[in-house]
Amino acid sequence: MSTRRVFALLRKKVSFWACLAVLLSVLLLSGVGPWLTPYKPMQVLPVRAQPPSPEHPFGVDNLGYDVFSATVYGLRVSLTVGLIAAIVATFIGVTAGVLAGYYGGLIDYVMDGLAMFLLTIPSAFILIMIGAFYAAGGEGGVAMSEFERILLLGVAVGALSWHWTARAVRSQVAALKVSDYVYVSRLSGNSSLKVIIKDILPNIGSYVVLVFVIQLANALGTVVTLEFLGIKASEWSLFARVMQWLQMGALIAGVWWAWLLPGVVVVALITSLYLLVYSLEEVFNPRLVRW
Amino acid sequence: MKPLLEVKNLRAYYRTFFGVVRAVDGVSFELYRGEILGIIGESGCGKSSLVQSIVMPKPPLRVVEGSVLLHENGRVVDLTRLDSRTRRSFLGTRISLVPQYVMDALPTVRRVRDVLRDIAREKKLDYEELKKLFVRRLRGVNLDESVLERYPLELSGGMRQRTILALATLFNPDILIADEPASALDLVSQRQVLELIRQLRDEKIVGSVIYITHDIASVRQIADRVLVMYAGKILESGSVEDIVNEPLHPYTKVLIKSVPPLGVSYTERRLEGLKGAPPSLLSPPPGCRFAPRCPYAFARCMKEETPLVETKEGRVVSCWLYLER
Amino acid sequence: MSLLSYVLKRVAAYVIIFVAATTFIWLLIRFAPGDPALASAMRVMMAPGVSYTKEQMEEFRRRAIEMLGWNLPLHEQYILFWRKLLAGDLGYSTYYSAPVAPKIRELLVRDLLLLSPAAVVSWFLGNWLGAWAARYRKLDKVLLPLLYMLTSTPYFLLGLVLAYTLGVVYPVFKPTLTSSDIDLFLAAPSLETFKRFLHAYTLPFLSLVLVSMGGWASGMRSLMMYELETNYARFLETLGFSDRKVAGYALRHAINPQVTGLGIQFGTIIVGGIAISSIFNYPGAGIGLIYAINFRDVFLLQGIIIIYIAMVLVACLVVDLVYVIIDPRVRLGMIGG
Numbered sequence: 001m002s003t004r005r006v007f008a009l010l011r012k013k014v015s016f017w018a019c020l021a022v023l024l025s026v027l028l029l030s031g032v033g034p035w036l037t038p039y040k041p042m043q044v045l046p047v048r049a050q051p052p053s054p055e056h057p058f059g060v061d062n063l064g065y066d067v068f069s070a071t072v073y074g075l076r077v078s079l080t081v082g083l084i085a086a087i088v089a090t091f092i093g094v095t096a097g098v099l100a101g102y103y104g105g106l107i108d109y110v111m112d113g114l115a116m117f118l119l120t121i122p123s124a125f126i127l128i129m130i131g132a133f134y135a136a137g138g139e140g141g142v143a144m145s146e147f148e149r150i151l152l153l154g155v156a157v158g159a160l161s162w163h164w165t166a167r168a169v170r171s172q173v174a175a176l177k178v179s180d181y182v183y184v185s186r187l188s189g190n191s192s193l194k195v196i197i198k199d200i201l202p203n204i205g206s207y208v209v210l211v212f213v214i215q216l217a218n219a220l221g222t223v224v225t226l227e228f229l230g231i232k233a234s235e236w237s238l239f240a241r242v243m244q245w246l247q248m249g250a251l252i253a254g255v256w257w258a259w260l261l262p263g264v265v266v267v268a269l270i271t272s273l274y275l276l277v278y279s280l281e282e283v284f285n286p287r288l289v290r291w
Numbered sequence: 292m293k294p295l296l297e298v299k300n301l302r303a304y305y306r307t308f309f310g311v312v313r314a315v316d317g318v319s320f321e322l323y324r325g326e327i328l329g330i331i332g333e334s335g336c337g338k339s340s341l342v343q344s345i346v347m348p349k350p351p352l353r354v355v356e357g358s359v360l361l362h363e364n365g366r367v368v369d370l371t372r373l374d375s376r377t378r379r380s381f382l383g384t385r386i387s388l389v390p391q392y393v394m395d396a397l398p399t400v401r402r403v404r405d406v407l408r409d410i411a412r413e414k415k416l417d418y419e420e421l422k423k424l425f426v427r428r429l430r431g432v433n434l435d436e437s438v439l440e441r442y443p444l445e446l447s448g449g450m451r452q453r454t455i456l457a458l459a460t461l462f463n464p465d466i467l468i469a470d471e472p473a474s475a476l477d478l479v480s481q482r483q484v485l486e487l488i489r490q491l492r493d494e495k496i497v498g499s500v501i502y503i504t505h506d507i508a509s510v511r512q513i514a515d516r517v518l519v520m521y522a523g524k525i526l527e528s529g530s531v532e533d534i535v536n537e538p539l540h541p542y543t544k545v546l547i548k549s550v551p552p553l554g555v556s557y558t559e560r561r562l563e564g565l566k567g568a569p570p571s572l573l574s575p576p577p578g579c580r581f582a583p584r585c586p587y588a589f590a591r592c593m594k595e596e597t598p599l600v601e602t603k604e605g606r607v608v609s610c611w612l613y614l615e616r
Numbered sequence: 617m618s619l620l621s622y623v624l625k626r627v628a629a630y631v632i633i634f635v636a637a638t639t640f641i642w643l644l645i646r647f648a649p650g651d652p653a654l655a656s657a658m659r660v661m662m663a664p665g666v667s668y669t670k671e672q673m674e675e676f677r678r679r680a681i682e683m684l685g686w687n688l689p690l691h692e693q694y695i696l697f698w699r700k701l702l703a704g705d706l707g708y709s710t711y712y713s714a715p716v717a718p719k720i721r722e723l724l725v726r727d728l729l730l731l732s733p734a735a736v737v738s739w740f741l742g743n744w745l746g747a748w749a750a751r752y753r754k755l756d757k758v759l760l761p762l763l764y765m766l767t768s769t770p771y772f773l774l775g776l777v778l779a780y781t782l783g784v785v786y787p788v789f790k791p792t793l794t795s796s797d798i799d800l801f802l803a804a805p806s807l808e809t810f811k812r813f814l815h816a817y818t819l820p821f822l823s824l825v826l827v828s829m830g831g832w833a834s835g836m837r838s839l840m841m842y843e844l845e846t847n848y849a850r851f852l853e854t855l856g857f858s859d860r861k862v863a864g865y866a867l868r869h870a871i872n873p874q875v876t877g878l879g880i881q882f883g884t885i886i887v888g889g890i891a892i893s894s895i896f897n898y899p900g901a902g903i904g905l906i907y908a909i910n911f912r913d914v915f916l917l918q919g920i921i922i923i924y925i926a927m928v929l930v931a932c933l934v935v936d937l938v939y940v941i942i943d944p945r946v947r948l949g950m951i952g953g
Binding site: 015116117119120121122124125126128129130132133134217221224225228229230239242243246251252254256259260263266267270271273274275278 | 633777
Binding site: 346381382384395396397399400401409444445458 | 942
């Protein structure tokens with residue numbers, strides 16, 4: 001499907017543009033946000049538990065932090081970790097999938113085994129262990145800079161979630177491998193590597209894009225939940241303080257803006273990613289469309 | 292003789308994102324009681340869409356014009372105007388379809404008897420009685436009762452096709468539409484299926500048969516009359532002997548000649564084919580649809596729609612060449 | 617390949633995964649910086665609140681090393697670990713001041729009470745909703761974003777929302793539980809204890825069910841849409857089957873992959889349960905895990921995670937066996953039919 005046709009189809013799709021709008025706004029928020037707010041995420045203010053107001057658009061939580069500031073800075077961290085995770089997962093997954101799908105045999109067997117392992121064991125378990133002992137950023141853990149922590153967390157999340165991608169890519173590649181033009185390509189003497197690069201990769205290109213977006217959405221969900229559980233890359237990660245608040249009875253005290261507003265932003269982000277993939281799928285596969 | 296089925300100027304279009312595809316564009320023909328009518332044409336000519344628009348037009352396919360009249364006991368029913376409930380009562384009982392996709396036409400996670408049980412429920416009949424009838428049909432297609440207990444996977448392609456035949460002919464349909472029933476099968480099974488279809492008609496288990504195919508050789512074997520379809524239109528119709536021995540339309544001529552005769556080696560006579568491809572049905576050319584590829588085409592062909600010329604009783608050709616005669 | 621060999625193969629696969637995962641966890645702990653295992657073992661020996669001299673600390677350290685078997689060569693440590701594990705000894709918890717294994721058993725009952733019904737109920741509800749959504753596409757514009765929103769919401773966030781709206785603002789339910797809410801009902805079921813139980817149990821249950829349901833529903837919707845367009849669906853229509861009947865067949869085909877997913881989903885729900893437990897203070901192993909993390913209670917942490925892993929694998933095995941029963945393709949492939 002030519003790119004021009006894709007855009008022609010996309011132009012009519014309201015859902016696609018709505019999602020894109022939400023996505024871009026959130027990205028904008030994380031990019032520009034820190035300049036919009038005079039407060040720093042770790043800056044303890046003299047006020048406590050203030051609902052949203054013109055001065056503090058997201059209010060102040062009961063520990064004295066400006067929630068808007070915490071949100072935009074925290075978004076940056078979470079997005080970075082999520083992006084790293086998605087890139088790592090997509091890279092490993094596509095590579096593994098292509099190799100397993102094309103060569104089959106032992107490589108396929110090994111990949112299948114690894115994928116099954118990752119499928120059954122929730123990554124959170126291992127990440128909790130890594131986070132608790134290796135990167136908790138506190139007592140006993142290895143002293144790492146924030147950048148290193150972000151990198152480590154991103155890579156860890158990504159390295160534990162490539163199985164879905166690998167399986168999906170593998171079946172696509174295996175199907176492509178027995179297609180006619182790959183057959184011809186091989187007959188004309190192209191080495192396997194050349195066939196992979198010239199014939200197979202371009203054809204799974206659009207699929208990989210979709211897969212990447214899904215991995216990103218999943219990674220963000222994982223990262224955010226880990227932050228809540230205490231495995232955070234940075235002190236001001238989005239939901240890192242929720243547990244503290246709960247222990248302090250913030251819920252009962254009714255300080256809802258502290259967790260709901262960042263929560264809405266995160267849910268909007270992840271939902272728009274999923275819906276984006278859905279509308280793109282409809283475009284790549286028009287049979288699904290009902291007129 | 293009054294026809295059993297009268298298709299009058301049927302137009303059925305697909306509405307797609309890119310425009311309207313005129314898959315069936317002004318098709319008219321008649322089906323008589325007890326005959327096997329063959330419809331031949333190449334892939335994409337609209338034969339399957341024709342079948343669908345007669346049997347069960349579903350979005351994105353819509354019947355935009357024309358009528359399909361079923362004559363029975365003096366009453367006339369227009370199939371295109373049926374509501375879905377009445378249509379469903381016709382399907383499987385009065386009109387049956389044997390589909391092209393033999394391999395996965397039967398649901399994989401259910402046994403044959405489960406499907407039969409559901410047929411009984413849907414038609415509000417007693418299962419045991421229906422089972423007896425079904426077993427008779429099975430015997431008629433050379434299968435035995437054990438098929439009932441099987442999952443479709445356990446049956447070969449030929450067996451599946453024959454089971455489907457048995458299911459489709461349970462209620463002695465007036466019209467059996469076989470859409471390329473043998474194209475998915477090996478040659479031996481193909482022959483069997485063709486024989487069976489003819490047998491079903493001879494034994495009056497089915498009334499008439501519409502047999503859709505791209506394979507002229509098979510049409511010769513079982514059809515009484517033949518329609519030639521191209522790009523959504525009927526180009527020619529007549530008895531099978533006439534069409535095969537004396538094709539009139541240039542397209543039909545090439546089709547017939549494309550089948551190599553037995554006993555003639557290729558050194559004696561080369562196979563002839565057609566250059567080019569069928570036109571896009573999104574924006575079909577004005578005038579005769581075959582004109583771009585026709586070796587006899589002249590100016591009028593490119594501009595005006597071809598007329599229907601009846602050269603003799605029951606023999607119709609849609610071509611400007613025959614108007615002068 | 618017979619049924620038995622298939623079962624054995626699956627069991628073997630899961631055993632291998634279990635061993636691999638457990639080994640990985642053991643390695644992670646063994647070589648964690650700061651030797652937290654050692655620290656935990658030492659804390660067990662020391663009395664709280666007392667400050668010890670440097671020599672005494674050294675002595676404790678030496679004894680801890682001996683107790684843990686760290687003075688042995690590595691492979692012997694590994695064997696020792698497995699021997700203890702299989703004997704049911706998961707070490708000693710510093711948080712609960714009790715042996716880990718019996719404590720986990722106590723916590724796990726409450727966990728299963730929450731997680732299993734939530735997994736099953738969300739599966740049924742989600743699949744039903746998804747199948748329905750596939751048939752009534754007109755509602756897509758509203759339903760689909762809603763489903764995606766549900767599945768995009770992290771479990772803890774929905775927990776917070778429910779706890780706040782239905783626990784604090786309109787206090788229909790309890791936003792913070794105590795263990796007696798659950799235990800009293802389990803020990804002495806009566807209308808009274810049941811009401812109290814529901815009062816506490818509903819919100820965590822709902823949080824888990826709603827989020828999981830979103831995932832199942834959107835997946836089922838796609839599967840159903842595919843099945844409704846298959847050749848067999850078309851053929852059944854030409855036989856005169858009603859839409860409902862055809863949908864029934866489609867559902868029967870679509871449900872197969874959903875069954876496979878149920879085992880894996882159990883793992884996700886366990887993780888969700890951890891988050892939910894900490895919000896509502898649900899007294900299960902989930903919150904035990906949080907305590908373990910915060911308290912650096914290494915053996916409790918290790919124990920809970922190992923048990924959770926075992927639970928997931930058992931769930932997957934059960935699902936595999938069920939799948940064999942429901943999908944004739946697998947069965948026939950096995951008998952060679």
